[in-house]
Amino acid sequence: MSSDRAINNLADQPVTNLKGVGDKFAQVLAKLHIHSLQDLLFHLPLRYQDRTRVVPVAGLTAGMDAVIEGEVTAADVVFGRRRSLVVKLQDMSGSITLRFFHFSAAQKNRFARGVRLRCFGEARRGAAGLELYHPETEIVGSENATTEETLTPVYPLTEGVSQGRMRGLMQQAVELLRSGAVTELLPANLLPKPLRYPLSDALVYLHSPPAGTQLEKLAAGTHPAQQRLALEELLAHHLSLLELRRNSARVAAPPLPKNKSLERDFLSRLPFSLTGAQQRVCEEIAEDLAQDLPMMRLLQGDVGAGKTLVAAMAALKGIGAGAQVVVMAPTEILAEQHRINFCNWLEPLGVQVAQLTGSLKAAERREQLGKIASGEAQLVVGTHALFQEGVVFHNLVLVIIDEQHRFGVRQRLELREKGAASGATGRLQPHQLIMTATPIPRTLAMSAFADLDCSIIDELPPGRQPINTVAISNDRRDQVMERVHSAIAEGRQAYWVCTLIEESESLQAQAAESTAEELVEMLDGARVALVHGRLKPEQKEQVMGAFKAGEVDLLVATTVIEVGVDVPNASLMIIENPERLGLAQLHQLRGRVGRGSIASHCVLLYGTPLSQNGRARLQALRQHSDGFAIAEEDLRLRGPGEILGTRQTGEIQHRIADLQRDAELLPQVQKIAISPHLTEGIRQQLIKRWLQNKPRFAEA
Structure with a gap:
């Protein structure tokens, strides 16, 4: 590649300028929205591996990625549920098992007793202590092999691209970046002081963090190099929405005066x-x-x-x-x-x-x-x-x-x-x-x-009663049924909501049907009805109409009743397995009661054992009745993709920014967006850099 081409703006250079990238492989990279060398450099690692130091075997913990080095003390084929090659490795601090499920005779022979081996892999708990499954291995001589000088990046991939090949391409791109240019679009005086990090330096750093870099900081996304890029990405998204706003202002709509x-x-x-x-x-x-x-x-x-x-x-x-x-x-x-x-x-x-x-x-x-x-x-x-x-x-x-x-x-x-x-x-x-x-x-x-x-x-109609929310383990199901029986005996109505992890409506319907049968048997004389997603609309309407008219005491339902149903006499709701639902959805369901003038109750009938996250969600629901406070808690516990429903629709999928983690950058983003120093040309380049190859549906 000629030196004058290398100093061109990398945004204008196609990936085919790299060694080993022909037209066919360029089509594979296009699936990752990589077309230019700039696109490649903005394709950032998901995480990093530390291969810069050798860790003593005794220093390993479960879930840790690490380089270890030691002497092979045994290598045997073991026949259990699956045939595996088990290699014992020992260093001065202790010993560990390496396990291979796919291996050849040549590989077994390679691990002869006394051979010195360097391995990289993730330590996991096995039957006899920690094990490394299918680690990368290298035979080393009496002299210690050299370790990596930088952390090893792990990139998002698509079919047809391996980590090794992606790292090789990225090394070429980073070399070009050292002599080439990724345009610095944001004037330094617009950036907060801690983030006045030259863009090229930030990119070089994130593709090859030096030995000794804190993995925890990179994993948390809080390193200044990451924050510098996150701010620019959030700004590009914000500018694109403002542009859409301006565009919609150019379109006419029919004025509708009051009648x-x-x-x-x-x-x-x-x-x-x-x-x-x-x-x-x-x-x-x-x-x-x-x-x-x-x-x-x-x-x-x-x-x-x-x-x-x-x-x-x-x-x-x-x-x-x-x-x-x-x-x-x-x-x-x-x-x-x-x-x-x-x-x-x-x-x-x-x-x-x-x-x-x-x-x-x-x-x-x-x-x-x-x-x-x-x-x-x-x-x-x-x-x-x-x-x-x-x-x-x-x-x-x-x-x-x-x-x-x-x-x-x-x-x-x-x-x-x-x-x-x-x-x-x-x-x-x-x-x-x-x-x-x-x-x-x-x-x-x-x-x-x-x-x-x-x-x-931000104001509820007068007369709405607060809802008392309690969490009760499924072990006390009988007590909950007694509570339902008492409410019905007093002339109140109740909901019993069944939740299932499965998306299948037929499985949800089956679960609701079997619950309804159980409740009919247990609540002698109660009028129980059932509503779920597989009923025809006229059947649903009939059931809901009967419930609203007071002809049904207990409505067993799937989460189809989450929104829109209004029965003032219903004052008790039981939600089975609430730990499977998001906080916002639970709040929606709970809102079906408390619509009349009587005190209402919501029972969260959870399964055991309850995860830490599940416990936090139920606790938040018990503490808060305000939907906005619950939404903030939901965001903290589940992240933005779940709340906005964007996992399905493809919106707001940032490459590096995280709306929750980087919330404190948003006021800064809004300030920069209206700065007179941000010319129209810069705005367009920022949008193009971050959004040109992604679906932009925000026009809706």
């Missing part, structure tokens, strides 16, 4: 008044909808805070303008609950409500599609079926999405595109109101939803 008489009529029919928080949020939404720019608002509110009523007030703006509004929910049960609520509230005002879910029969679906396409239905409630092929809207001006984190972002985009193509609005974008009863911690909202305005209903 005072329609809204006054609606409010006068309610048996209660809006809370102060509901009124404030309704005003914020009304101001957005009156603009000719698309509203992008996130509505957060704890369980039972009255988000659906606020959504109805927003819907009236679109309906009052003679246009169409869509409400999308993640499950058929929740969609059905919304349909019932909106029908009760809006049909007396002359508003037609249509429904579109996956389980509609063909004739019913055709009828609903006709009403939607003609505009006869002013409000459409449904599930993901709303954005399937063949669904045509009539002048869609507002999309309300409930429990937004349960949808893939692609799905939200498709629904918005359908709206933009609908009827009289031409290519105007519909407004979007995104609701969640899973409060998103402030640190996550700052980063994940920088392109959304945020409204919070």
Whole structure:
């Protein structure tokens, strides 16, 4: 490679400039989003191995990766459940077993008694003390073999790339980096003092940390070199969301003024008044909808805070303008609950409500599609079926999405595109109101939803009772059943929620069915009903209707009742195996009780033994009734991917930054983002560096 090429910007150099990378192997690297030498350098290690020093055998602990050196004292083939080669290795401090399940005769002969061997591997507990399974081995002479001078990086890989090959490529790239250039995009004066670490130095350090580097600091992601890159990555994500925000401001949306008489009529029919928080949020939404720019608002509110009523007030703006509004929910049960609520509230005002879910029969679906396409239905409630092929809207001006984190972002985009193509609005974008009863911690909202305005209903309707939460071991199941029996005898209703790790709805249904049978037998005379994901919508509706009407004493359910069900007389909830669920989901389930004026109880019936993390989750639920406090705790215990539902949707998967660990960098990121020293050119280069090869769905 010519020296003048080496000093070029590495962002412009394809990986094929490296020795051993042809077009075919470049396609393999592209699966890792590696196209240029800069991409390669930003492909950072997952962890490190310390091969820089030899550890005495006596200094090993289970789970430790280490280099050891000693003399072979025995090598035998052992026949147990699996045939294995067992080699005994001894140094001055003690002895250890090396175990190989795949080996040849030549390999066995290599480990002759008296041979001096250097090994690298992970120490694990075996039948007779610590063992190394399939360690890397090297025969050494009387002179000690040289050890590595730097920590050994372990990289994320894909099929067709080995660690050895990736390390070889990275060594070439790091050499080029020493003489080449990765552009320093951030002026030093914008960085906090501890992070004024030249970018090239940070990259060289992270690909080859010197001997003596603290592994713990690197593992925790808190080394200044890592933090320097984390800050830049968070800034790139933040800038991309702000760019999307600016782009959406360039798109027109139909302004929706208040329809005072329609809204006054609606409010006068309610048996209660809006809370102060509901009124404030309704005003914020009304101001957005009156603009000719698309509203992008996130509505957060704890369980039972009255988000659906606020959504109805927003819907009236679109309906009052003679246009169409869509409400999308993640499950058929929740969609059905919304349909019932909106029908009760809006049909007396002359508003037609249509429904579109996956389980509609063909004739019913055709009828609903006709009403939607003609505009006869002013409000459409449904599930993901709303954005399937063949669904045509009539002048869609507002999309309300409930429990937004349960949808893939692609799905939200498709629904918005359908709206933009609908009827009289031409290519105007519909407004979007995104609701969640899973409060998103402030640190996550700052980063994940920088392109959304945020409204919070931080006040519960008057009369809501606090819920007493207790955790009881499954060993005391009989006592819990007695408690349920007493509640039913007093005329109260109860939920019994079955949880399963398996995703399979059929297995969940079977578990719920067997629990219901057991409860019928144990609770003599109690009226027990069952609801789960495999029931047809009309069956679910029938069961839920009977429960709501007081014809059922105990409802056995899977987590399908997590959201949307409102039965004021239900004052007791039993959640089996709560340790299997996230805190936010448990809080959602618990919110099904305490909706009336009577004291309510939630029993967490956990399995034993309970892990430390499981114990911490249940303790947090007992201590907190505020959804936002629970969300912060959930973030601490489970991480951002779980809470935002992004493990499935591909959003917010950072290469090095961690929203939880690096939360303290976010205020700094926001400050840098608005700095006049950050030119438009630099902004675009930062976004390109960190996001150009990743799916960017944040437009939703």
